[in-house]
Amino acid sequence: GLEQDRKSLELKKFRERFDNLDLNEEAKKRVDEEMQRYAMLDEQSPELQVVHQYLDCIASLPWKHYSRDRLGLTRAERILNQDHYGMQKVKNRILEFIGVSKLKKSTKGAILCFVGPPGVGKTSLGRSVARALGREFYRFSVGGLTDESELKGHRRTYIGAMPGRFIQALKSVKTGNPVILLDELDKMGQSYRGDPLSVLLEVLDPEQNREFMDHYLDIQYDLSNVLFIATANVLDTIPPALKDRLEIIPLSGYINEEKIQIGTKYLIPKVLDESGLKQEQFRL
Ligand SMILES: Nc1ncnc2c1ncn2[C@@H]1O[C@H](COP(=O)(O)OP(=O)(O)OP(=O)(O)O)[C@@H](O)[C@H]1O
Ligand SMILES: [Mg+2]
Structure with a gap:
């Protein structure tokens, strides 16, 4: 019935997400087990949400997806x-x-x-x-x-x-x-x-x-x-x-001269930028 459709739609969405991930063997096995459990569970069962949340956690992890280092x-x-x-x-x-x-x-x-x-x-x-x-x-x-x-x-x-x-x-x-x-x-x-x-x-x-x-x-x-x-x-x-x-x-503390440099060259420009103010709109 309607329930069955909803669950199979969820399972289909999960399957697509898992297919795009490079899961290890242990994770693949666990995913299969939990997907089966999900399919068996009654729509009214409080367990359903627990299993859903667990599958969602596995599907939200990057697994073997890495950013490329910039080492220049x-x-x-x-x-x-x-x-x-x-x-x-x-x-x-x-x-x-x-x-x-x-x-x-x-x-x-x-x-x-x-x-x-x-x-x-x-x-x-x-x-x-x-x-x-x-x-x-x-x-x-x-x-x-x-x-x-x-x-x-x-x-x-x-x-x-x-x-x-x-x-x-x-x-x-x-x-x-x-x-x-x-x-x-x-x-x-x-x-x-x-x-x-x-x-x-x-x-x-x-x-x-x-x-x-x-x-x-x-x-x-x-x-x-x-x-x-x-x-x-x-x-x-x-x-x-x-x-x-x-x-x-x-890291040691700064002497006053350094603090002035940090304030004027780094912190003030950052604050101005964050508040959308222009240099000429600001006076110290
Ligand atoms: N040498 C520096 N040049 C530019 N900005 C600096 C410099 N040192 C500190 N800052 C700025 O000062 C602010 C405070 O620094 P940060 O929060 O990193 O200090 P912290 O050492 O982590 O302090 P805490 O021990 O309190 O956590 C930040 O906005 C940081 O960017
Ligand atoms: Mg800190």
């Missing part, structure tokens, strides 16, 4: 300079990183961590690295973490279950190799449910993150092409096991 140093340098004043040492280190990635044909390895006082540009540098590489960018604050399921998701049996941050990030950027900025790494506390630290260690480990397992997705997902960058205000609250994985890049 001249372009990268231009972009870094466009976004930030000064910071020559830091920019050189980033350019070195891009240069090495070009030689290795991979950005795997070092996890850069920008460390410095508030407002010196740590977060915005992360965004700038993504722009220089031509990658998508996703930021989230590790400082706001309350428990492990925020990173790894809830099992599907849990009511209102959702995937964790990493899977959500990939759904949102739609490429499998974004820059993911782990902001405020030093603010991750101890007293949380589960063990977010061990999840982070797993995710940042190139040997393990190829087989990342989110509790909701419940299928292995390859995170090894993600470029992780971290930021922190201080180093002493970062657990040693985590610190070992990081390549610390210190």
Whole structure:
């Protein structure tokens, strides 16, 4: 009847979406199982929506779809300079990183961590690295973490279950190799449910993150092409096991002359642009 038509239409739409994706074998098998379950379920069953949401999650992930890296140093340098004043040492280190990635044909390895006082540009540098590489960018604050399921998701049996941050990030950027900025790494506390630290260690480990397992997705997902960058205000609250994985890049505060340059050359033009004002409509 009508119900049957609606369900078969949904299944047809899912099938088309899955056909356009490069799913791994495990995912293909799971998709087939869940599509069959969907077909069998009664239209009134509350399970129907749960299965629909799960299939939709698998279909929304980029799987083996990657953006192409821009590894040209001249372009990268231009972009870094466009976004930030000064910071020559830091920019050189980033350019070195891009240069090495070009030689290795991979950005795997070092996890850069920008460390410095508030407002010196740590977060915005992360965004700038993504722009220089031509990658998508996703930021989230590790400082706001309350428990492990925020990173790894809830099992599907849990009511209102959702995937964790990493899977959500990939759904949102739609490429499998974004820059993911782990902001405020030093603010991750101890007293949380589960063990977010061990999840982070797993995710940042190139040997393990190829087989990342989110509790909701419940299928292995390859995170090894993600470029992780971290930021922190201080180093002493970062657990040693985590610190070992990081390549610390210190950012120092600015002297007044630099602050004036940053204000007039970068921040004011940006604000004017965002508010649609022209240079001559503004006076300091
Ligand atoms: N050298 C710079 N050139 C241009 N803009 C800068 C520079 N340094 C900082 N900014 C700008 O200052 C603002 C604050 O920077 P940002 O939020 O990245 O600081 P942060 O180091 O992440 O601070 P927090 O520790 O508080 O998170 C941003 O708009 C950033 O673009
Ligand atoms: Mg910041």
